[in-house]
Amino acid sequence: MSQATLDDDELFTEAASEMREDVESSLEAARDSLPEAEAVWDVDSENTLGVLNALRSALDVGDAREDLHDAKKWFTMGKKADAFEDSDDLATEIEEVEELLGDIEDASEQVGDLASTVPQLKNTLEKTDDEADAEAAEA
Known part of the structure; x- marks a missing residue:
């Protein structure tokens, strides 16, 4: 085997090792960008919308993608x-x-949908309650 071939083989082996390290490093960075379990589980708020907004923030995946x-x-x-x-x-x-x-992004989307729906539902229920109170007062 010539010296040039040996050098090419060594360079290829070195490049392959560096490529594997790059893959492993990127995977580690992706995992590190994912939310912590406690941040998703422990949210503090005084109402449902606050909990949903806190959860949506906790589900941020940062640079993981x-x-x-x-x-x-x-x-x-x-x-x-x-x-x-x-x-x-x-x-x-x-x-x-x-x-x-993907699971985290799906959950975030679902939480976002709920965060949009809950205030509308609350307003509708309040309106229904007000109408029922008005009818009861008339009777």
């Missing part, structure tokens, strides 16, 4: 280049983070 994108980009590049000896663990981690991120 971008970090996951970076992890998937480098993983795809490394996999196509056959740079990873074992990529199953990375694929599993990416899938787990992606599913969790």
Whole structure:
């Protein structure tokens, strides 16, 4: 084997190692951007709307979507280049983070819908109560 080939192999091995580190680093950053369990569970407010708004804020995923994108980009590049000896663990981690991120984003959307609906419901119920009180006063 010529010296140039050996150097190319060494460079490829080094690049593959760095690529794996980039994927792992991006996955760690994505996980770190996800909300803490306690922040989602423990909210303090005096009314339902306050709880919903606090929960929606707690469900903020920060830069997790971008970090996951970076992890998937480098993983795809490394996999196509056959740079990873074992990529199953990375694929599993990416899938787990992606599913969790999707679940959090779905929950955030549902909380947002509730935060929009609850005030409307409250107003409708108050109006109904006022009308019932007015009818009772007339009778």
